[in-house]
Amino acid sequence: MRFELTPEQRAWQQEVRTFLAEHLTPEIEAELDTGDSEGRGPRARAFLRTLAERGWWGIGWPKEYGGLARSAVDQYIFIEEMERAFAPSLHLTVTSVAPTIIRAGSEAMKREWLPRIVRGEVDFAIGYSEPAAGTDIASMQTRAVAEGDVFVVNGQKIWNTGAGHATHQWLACRTDPSAPKHRGISLFIVPMDTPGITVQSMETWGGFPTYQVFFENVRVPRANLVGELDRGWHYMTTALDFERIAMGSVAQARRLFEDVVAFCRAHAIDGTAIAALPWVRLKLARLAMELEIGSLLGWLNATTIDRGEVPVKEASMVKVFNSELRQRVCDVGLEVMDRHGAITPAPGVDRIRRRLQRMYRAAPVWRFGGGTNEVQRNIIAQYGLGLPRG
Amino acid sequence: MQLHLSDEQRLLCDEARDFLARHCSPADVLRWQREGVVRPADLWKRMADLGWLGLGISEADGGLGADFFDLALLHQACGRALVPTLFAATTGAALAIAAGGSAAQRGRYLPAIARGDTTATLAVAEPDAVYDLDRMAAALTRREGGYVLAGRKALIEGGGDADLLVVAARSPGAGPARGGLALVVVPRATAGVRVTRVATFGDHPAADLELADVAIDAEAVLDAARDARATLDDVLLRRTVLACAEMVGGLERVLELTAEYVKGREQFGRPIGSFQAVQHALADMATALEGARYATYQAAWRLARQLPAAREVAVAKAWTSPAYKQATLTAHQLHGGMGFVTEYPLHLYSNHAKACEARFGAADRHLEIVAAALGL
Numbered sequence: 001m002r003f004e005l006t007p008e009q010r011a012w013q014q015e016v017r018t019f020l021a022e023h024l025t026p027e028i029e030a031e032l033d034t035g036d037s038e039g040r041g042p043r044a045r046a047f048l049r050t051l052a053e054r055g056w057w058g059i060g061w062p063k064e065y066g067g068l069a070r071s072a073v074d075q076y077i078f079i080e081e082m083e084r085a086f087a088p089s090l091h092l093t094v095t096s097v098a099p100t101i102i103r104a105g106s107e108a109m110k111r112e113w114l115p116r117i118v119r120g121e122v123d124f125a126i127g128y129s130e131p132a133a134g135t136d137i138a139s140m141q142t143r144a145v146a147e148g149d150v151f152v153v154n155g156q157k158i159w160n161t162g163a164g165h166a167t168h169q170w171l172a173c174r175t176d177p178s179a180p181k182h183r184g185i186s187l188f189i190v191p192m193d194t195p196g197i198t199v200q201s202m203e204t205w206g207g208f209p210t211y212q213v214f215f216e217n218v219r220v221p222r223a224n225l226v227g228e229l230d231r232g233w234h235y236m237t238t239a240l241d242f243e244r245i246a247m248g249s250v251a252q253a254r255r256l257f258e259d260v261v262a263f264c265r266a267h268a269i270d271g272t273a274i275a276a277l278p279w280v281r282l283k284l285a286r287l288a289m290e291l292e293i294g295s296l297l298g299w300l301n302a303t304t305i306d307r308g309e310v311p312v313k314e315a316s317m318v319k320v321f322n323s324e325l326r327q328r329v330c331d332v333g334l335e336v337m338d339r340h341g342a343i344t345p346a347p348g349v350d351r352i353r354r355r356l357q358r359m360y361r362a363a364p365v366w367r368f369g370g371g372t373n374e375v376q377r378n379i380i381a382q383y384g385l386g387l388p389r390g
Numbered sequence: 391m392q393l394h395l396s397d398e399q400r401l402l403c404d405e406a407r408d409f410l411a412r413h414c415s416p417a418d419v420l421r422w423q424r425e426g427v428v429r430p431a432d433l434w435k436r437m438a439d440l441g442w443l444g445l446g447i448s449e450a451d452g453g454l455g456a457d458f459f460d461l462a463l464l465h466q467a468c469g470r471a472l473v474p475t476l477f478a479a480t481t482g483a484a485l486a487i488a489a490g491g492s493a494a495q496r497g498r499y500l501p502a503i504a505r506g507d508t509t510a511t512l513a514v515a516e517p518d519a520v521y522d523l524d525r526m527a528a529a530l531t532r533r534e535g536g537y538v539l540a541g542r543k544a545l546i547e548g549g550g551d552a553d554l555l556v557v558a559a560r561s562p563g564a565g566p567a568r569g570g571l572a573l574v575v576v577p578r579a580t581a582g583v584r585v586t587r588v589a590t591f592g593d594h595p596a597a598d599l600e601l602a603d604v605a606i607d608a609e610a611v612l613d614a615a616r617d618a619r620a621t622l623d624d625v626l627l628r629r630t631v632l633a634c635a636e637m638v639g640g641l642e643r644v645l646e647l648t649a650e651y652v653k654g655r656e657q658f659g660r661p662i663g664s665f666q667a668v669q670h671a672l673a674d675m676a677t678a679l680e681g682a683r684y685a686t687y688q689a690a691w692r693l694a695r696q697l698p699a700a701r702e703v704a705v706a707k708a709w710t711s712p713a714y715k716q717a718t719l720t721a722h723q724l725h726g727g728m729g730f731v732t733e734y735p736l737h738l739y740s741n742h743a744k745a746c747e748a749r750f751g752a753a754d755r756h757l758e759i760v761a762a763a764l765g766l
Contacts, residue, residue: 001399001459002392003688009391073391261764275766282754285708285761292705293681296393300684303393317677374666380676381669385649388664 005077012074016081023050024087032088033347033354038208040123040165044088049120057094057118060245065102065114072305075245076298083251086355091162093117093124095246097170100187100239104227113189125166127157127190127213128236134159135372138181138233142215144173144188151175151188151225153196153218163199163211166192171215176230185233187226194218206362243370244315245305248298250322253329254291256359259352260284260333267340280336287329294322313384316376323366323373330360393684399463406467409440414471416735423738428476428551428595434506437477444504447484452501458628462635462690469636470643472738475594476509478636479548482629483510483556490573490612490621498609499554499575510554512629513543513599514622520544521751523571523622528601529560530572530611537562537606539574542599547749549597550587553578556612557601558622571619573612580604592741627703628693630750634686634706637714637746641679644714644739648672648721651728662724671720678713685709704759712753715743 005013028043051057060075061067070078082089098117101110116122133140142155153173163169169190176184190197196218201209227235261284264274274280297318304311333356334341345353367373381387395403413433422430437443446461447453461481468477484503487510488496502508519525528541539559549555554575561572576583582604588596612618649672652663662668685706692699718740722729729736747753 001395001687001691003691005391261766265766281761281766282757284764284766285757288760288764289705289708289757292702293685293709296684296688297677297680299391300393300680303391307394313676314680316673317680320673321677321681374670377670377673378666380673381663384676385645385672387649387653387669387672388661390664390666390669 009073009077012070013077013081016078019054020081020085020087023047024085028088029086029351030348032086033351038162038165039088040091040162045120047088048090051090052118052120057090058098061099061102065110066118072245072302073299076248076302079246079249080251083249084255086252086255091123092126092170093122096126096239096243097124100226100235103238104187104231104235106227108223109226122167123162123165124168124170124189125160125163125192125211125213127160127169127171129159130156131158135375138185140172140174140185142171142173143177144175144186144220146175146222149222150219151222153188153190153215153220155215157213157215158211160199160211160213161208163192163213164201164209168192169197169213171220172232172236175232179230182233184230185236186229187232187235188220189224189226190218190220194220206365207358208362244311245302247315247319247322247370248301250291250294250298250325252359253294253322253326256333256356257284257287257291257329260329260336260356263340263352264336267337269338274336274338274340277336283332283336287325287332290325290328294318294325297321313380316371316379316384319370320373320376320380323363326359326366327363330356330363334360393687395463399460402460403463403467406442406464407470409436410467410471410473414473416472416738419472419474419738420732420735422474423593426595428474428548429509430474433473437473438504438506441504443477443480443506444484444500446481447488447500447504448496451488451496452504458694459687459690462631462686465632465635466639466642466686469639469742472640472742476511476548476551478629478632479511479552480509482625482632483512483552483554485628486512486556486573486621486625487575487612489625490616490618492613495575495609495612508554509548509552510556511546511548511552512625513546513549513555513557514626515544515546516542517544521755523558523619526558526560526571528557530562530574530606532562533605536608537574537611539576539601539604539606541601543601544598545588545590545596546599548595549578549599550585551595551597555583555599557599558618561617570617571622572614573618573622574606575610575612576601576604576606590745592745594742594745624693626750627689627699630703630707631686631689631693631699633746633749634682634703634710635690637710637743638679638682638686640739640742640746641675641682641710641714641717644717644721644736644743645672645675645679647736647739648675648717648724651725655728668724671724675717675720678709678717682706682710682713701760701763704756704763707750708753708756708760711743711747715747718743 028047031041031043055068058067059070059078063069101113128137130140144151144153171188171190172185174184175186196216198214200212204210267274301311301314301318304314413436441454444453445456445464449455487499530537530539555578557574557576559572561570582602584600586598588598590596652668653661655662689699689702689706692702721736728734
């Protein structure tokens with residue numbers, strides 16, 4: 001047992017912290033603060049390039065592909081520092097697509113795509129969800145039919161976040177309709193400029209757009225099939241490693257909480273500092289306790305991975321607990337601010353309330369996205385406690 | 391960071407669990423509670439033989455010299471089996487004697503505790519001074535050839551049963567300011583000690599004590615030259631964590647009982663454990679348990695290393711007590727009538743959980759400590 005970082009881990013944490021203090025400029029923060037760039041504006045991109053140059057896109061990638069092959073705890077430390085600073089987050093291209101290409105792709109595919117990903121030339125949108133296949137994602141209906149050296153794709157994807165900027169789709173299609181639904185799915189790389197693709201934007205409550213993407217007789221070269229035909233489901237579910245680690249982080253919620261505490265000290269209602277109101281003290285203390293619990297669950301998750309185990313129930317616990325805690329921190333934070341919390345200050349005036357309000361609206365995505373919390377609770381009950389499937 | 395038990399620690403947990411499954415069954419616990427047995431002789435002797443009564447006592451003082459973290463693991467196993475509370479009361483009092491006593495004092499009391507011959511309890515709370523030790527009224531005053539102890543202690547765990555009372559009192563000459571406390575070892579059978587047993591929720595043994603000018607030998611005042619306040623603060627943190635560890639053990643067992651029950655119980659032609667409403671309740675219970683476990687382990691780990699731990703202890707208690715209590719109430723809902731009959735062990739845990747809630751301060755009192763640590 002050890003409930004503190006080793007000297008090496010502390011040094012790594014400090015290295016990331018120092019880097020962020022230098023490179024995460026007020027200009028980048030201002031660009032993110034406007035909320036309409038999805039973290040993909042020119043400054044955020046330049047910042048992410050700097051990360052790539054340091055090799056920090058591949059912290060968990062194997063060394064032979066230019067990665068640092070660092071432990072799950074080190075990856076967790078990195079994510080925590082990035083989140084704490086509200087830095088632009090690494091794209092799924094880096095955290096999900098690239099590791100899957102490394103694990104499942106042919107040599108030719110690795111040679112073609114990994115350098116382009118590392119150079120930042122390509123950016124993927126993840127094409128899994130469909131109108132009738134959300135939580136039950138294996139029910140997807142988008143078809144890919146082999147015709148000689150190409151696959152012809154027809155169908156529709158939704159919640160295709162990033163499609164407005166993406167150069168490529170990381171597309172899951174049904175390739176064997178006669179197989180059980182978890183088999184017969186394959187993954188493809190599809191350039192967005194292929195004829196037959198149309199993109200429709202949808203505004204969201206969270207303030208960032210998401211997209212529907214339609215595929216009509218879209219021709220995809222066989223060389224763009226990822227790994228083996230009909231093995232897509234396996235690749236999709238094993239690509240969760242990094243997300244499992246990332247899910248554990250409460251750093252963003254903790255930072256929001258600390259900002260709320262500072263705000264409550266500095267602002268008063270009827271002449272009394274908000275932080276001195278008895279009910280506010282108790283609510284804030286409860287959040288502090290829950291952040292501690294969430295953080296411990298996050299460390300449990302990361303250290304379980306470093307033992308070479310797959311943290312099935314631990315990852316689900318962390319996902320449920322921390323996504324609900326994120327919502328609660330924003331909710332209670334704005335609530336205790338009272339009338340102050342209702343005000344949306346102009347950009348650059350008061351980042352705390354702008355951020356808190358934005359995160360309050362964005363937080364539901366963490367609860368229903370990435371496998372809904374209902375499904376996560378089923379996983380805890382079934383895999384963790386051995387209860388029978390319904 | 392490393393949140394997994396070592397092989398030795400795991401072995402300790404497994405052995406303790408297996409031993410207690412044999413020698414401290416729910417039927418035993420129910421019988422002892424009904425018959426008012428607080429120190430089952432056979433169990434006590436076996437625990438002493440295993441070294442458990444001296445686990446946290448140094449080898450020089452007749453114990454095994456394990457660190458505080460291992461002591462917490464043992465209490466987790468005891469909570470799981472609902473070992474009578476005089477055990478935890480005795481280990482807690484031993485911590486105070488070990489931390490506050492001179493070599494001679496430790497030698498006088500601790501080997502007998504480790505052998506299982508002597509039981510003990512801490513007597514700190516008073517009718518009007520429960521958590522705020524500055525309000526303490528019981529006082530030790532000098533008298534020719536020794537001291538006199540006078541005052542009242544309230545709702546002392548095992549106070550009517552323990553052989554030794556480790557009593558906190560104002561030091562001779564101490565003013566009303568912080569500090570100036572003494573710890574005095576008083577055999578319960580001493581003249582002037584009057585015991586009134588108090589009936590409690592869940593039938594855990596407790597008593598009020600009246601100390602009517604009890605004559606105290608100078609050698610019974612733990613390290614009389616030193617103020618005992620810091621020792622007492624530290625011992626109370628440790629007792630709180632050991633109580634959390636017991637609750638983690640109890641909560642773990644409640645989760646197991648309930649998971650087993652819903653797997654086997656069929657209604658509408660299928661196990662009720664296949665219903666999502668049931669699964670989700672158990673998933674939340676399982677998550678709350680892991681939170682309680684690691685919050686408690688974190689506090690114990692820090693205390694074992696003498697690191698500041700007041701905040702971590704407060705988080706552990708504030709999280710663990712409500713989690714345990716809620717688990718028992720959820721378990722009653724999921725068990726239905728089966729969990730309601732006393733031949734099934736659930737009610738023993740439900741009583742334990744509710745009784746633990748008030749011990750060492752209920753959850754919101756500890757949240758107040760967390761608030762203070764935040765500088766609010």
